[in-house]
Amino acid sequence: MKNNNIKEPLAAFFAKVPELDLSYIEILTNPTGIFQHAKFNIPDYNHGYCLDDNCRALLLLLKGQESVDPAKATKLISTYLAYIYYSQNSDGTFRNFMAYDLNFLESIGSDDSMGRTLWILGYLLSRPESAQFHNISKEIFDRTIPHLKYCKSVRAISFYILGLLYFLEKYPENKTAIHQLETFCDFLIHEYKVCSTENWHWFEEVISYDNAIIPLSLLKASRYFKNAGLQKIGLESADFLDKILYRNGHFAPIGNQNWYKKHGKISAYGQQPVEVCSSIYLYQELRHHNTPINCKERIRDSFLWFLGKNDLNISLFDCENMACYDGLEQYGINKNQGAESNLVFWLSYIEVKKVLSI
Numbered sequence: 573m574k575n576n577n578i579k580e581p582l583a584a585f586f587a588k589v590p591e592l593d594l595s596y597i598e599i600l601t602n603p604t605g606i607f608q609h610a611k612f613n614i615p616d617y618n619h620g621y622c623l624d625d626n627c628r629a630l631l632l633l634l635k636g637q638e639s640v641d642p643a644k645a646t647k648l649i650s651t652y653l654a655y656i657y658y659s660q661n662s663d664g665t666f667r668n669f670m671a672y673d674l675n676f677l678e679s680i681g682s683d684d685s686m687g688r689t690l691w692i693l694g695y696l697l698s699r700p701e702s703a704q705f706h707n708i709s710k711e712i713f714d715r716t717i718p719h720l721k722y723c724k725s726v727r728a729i730s731f732y733i734l735g736l737l738y739f740l741e742k743y744p745e746n747k748t749a750i751h752q753l754e755t756f757c758d759f760l761i762h763e764y765k766v767c768s769t770e771n772w773h774w775f776e777e778v779i780s781y782d783n784a785i786i787p788l789s790l791l792k793a794s795r796y797f798k799n800a801g802l803q804k805i806g807l808e809s810a811d812f813l814d815k816i817l818y819r820n821g822h823f824a825p826i827g828n829q830n831w832y833k834k835h836g837k838i839s840a841y842g843q844q845p846v847e848v849c850s851s852i853y854l855y856q857e858l859r860h861h862n863t864p865i866n867c868k869e870r871i872r873d874s875f876l877w878f879l880g881k882n883d884l885n886i887s888l889f890d891c892e893n894m895a896c897y898d899g900l901e902q903y904g905i906n907k908n909q910g911a912e913s914n915l916v917f918w919l920s921y922i923e924v925k926k927v928l929s930i
Contacts, residue, residue, distance in 0.1 A: 581879050582872060586930045588891065592639040592918060594648075596895040597629065600911050601648065604674065605629075605655035609910045613893050616910075617672040623685045624668065626655040627692045628915040634696055635922050646704075653696075653705060656689060657712060664715035683723050684782075687731030690716055694738030713739065720752050726763055726775045727782060729756045730789035737792055757793050757802055760786070764805050772834050773812035779832040782846055783813055784854035791857045807861060810854060814865055817851060823877040840883065843900040848874050849916035852923050868927060875924045878917060889917070 600607050600615050606629045607615040608622045630652040637645050659666050661680070666689060668681025693709045696702050702709075713735075723729055736753045740746060763775045775786055787810040794802035816838065817823055825847035826832045827839035851874050855867040873881065878896065880887040886905055888897045896917035898906040924930070 581881070582876060582924075582928075585879055585889075586925070589894070589921075592636045592922065593894045594636075594640065594644075594918075596893055596909070596914055597632070597918070598648075600914070601629070601651065603651065605652060606911050606915075608669075608912075610898075610908050612907055613890070613895060613909050616908075620669065620671040620677075621655065622669050623656065623659045623666055623681055624688055625911040625915065626652045626659075627685075627688045628912065628919070630656065631692045631695065632915050632919055632922075634692075634699060634702060635919060637701070649702075649705060653708060656693070657708060659689075660712055660715060664717075664719055666716075683725040683728035684731065686716065686719070687723070687725070687728035687735070690720075690735035691731045691738070692735070694735035697743075698738040698741040717748060717752070721755070724759075726760065726786060729759055730786045732756055733760075733789035733793055734785070737796055740796070753793065753796075757790065757797070757799075760790055761801070761805060764809065767834075768808075773808045774834075775809065777834045779813070779816070779826055781828065781831075781844065782850045783826070784810075784847070784850040787813065788850070788854045788857050791854075791861060795860060803861065807858075807863060810858060811863070811865070813851075813854075814870070817847075817874075818870075820883060822881050822883075823848065823851070823874045824883055825877075841900060841902045842906065843877075843882070845878065845888065845896060845899060845913040845920075846916045848877055849920045849923075852920050856923060856927065871924060871927050875920050878920070888913075 600610065605621045605626045608625050609616040609619040630649060633640065633645055633649045633652065661667065666681045666686050667676040667678055668685040669677040671677055690713065693713045696709045697706055697713065720732055723732065733753060733756050736749050739749055743749065760775060767775055767777060787806045790802050790806035791810065794806055816832065817825065825843040827841040827843055829841055830839040832838045852871050855870045855874065858865055859867045878888050882900060884900055884904065888905060890897065890909065893909065895909040896913045898908045898910050898913045
């Protein structure tokens with residue numbers, strides 16, 4: 573251990589799990605892609621596949637590539653990227669859900685799934701070490717661009733902003749991308765000004781899932797444009813969200829039973845692992861800004877939610893299967909170990925290990 577200030581539960585965990593372990597991710601993956609759900613610790617074929625999770629799986633392989641055997645990494649990246657390619661319609665839109673029999677369940681998927689796809693493809697294109705996959709990623713990305721102007725979803729637009737920022741690292745002179753980025757930032761500013769009040773510093777009437785992505789996108793964009801207005805709203809909303817997440821003195825995601833509606837109560841359960849990962853990304857970004865939040869401590873404590881520092885004092889990590897349970901419910905742990913939970917667990921693991929120099 574390089575960091576002697578890490579609390580004992582985290583030190584003990586990283587001593588037991590010193591490296592990224594993809595064994596359970598591989599169990600959930602077949603030649604088509606990664607299965608969306610699990611029944612306990614086996615893939616649940618009843619629910620098939622989804623674009624969202626194959627994008628998350630691709631991101632995990634890209635972020636963790638240095639820790640994975642090169643042949644295995646190439647095979648898995650190819651699998652997840654092939655699913656993304658196959659999910660795209662000829663007009664550039666995407667289908668999200670696909671049954672086990674390989675039939676898509678919709679003609680066009682959600683805005684969020686499309687936004688997440690562009691984010692991950694942008695990240696891939698920004699990486700010189702992923703050059704062998706740039707041609708196909710650029711083709712998918714370019715076919716998507718004409719559809720961005722129709723999006724009115726705050727969360728999807730936040731994903732798009734992240735994707736465009738990464739894309740511009742590779743193609744800094746692309747005026748179409750720059751213009752779309754400006755348009756999206758203006759949209760988020762407008763939504764914030766319409767919805768926010770003295771006691772509600774947010775972009776929507778309800779705070780639901782993957783919430784940290786929204787201030788994260790504005791803060792990253794504020795650095796790109798050197799725009800103090802974007803930064804101000806990003807910091808206000810990030811501080812508002814931070815106070816909600818740490819309302820109990822430790823990380824406590826908003827539950828998906830009823831979410832958190834304006835003028836309403838915060839839903840306590842079920843708490844989902846996806847909130848940990850997006851929050852860690854936000855705290856990472858906040859380290860570049862002037863904030864009273866102790867970001868390094870927040871990154872550590874957010875990850876400790878997985879290990880038992882949560883409302884039920886129960887660990888969500890299954891050391892026997894090297895897998896993560898699906899969330900905290902009022903009755904205890906959701907014993908299923910689906911793709912989303914495990915992908916965001918290992919994505920969080922990578923960030924914590926990097927930030928805390930473990």
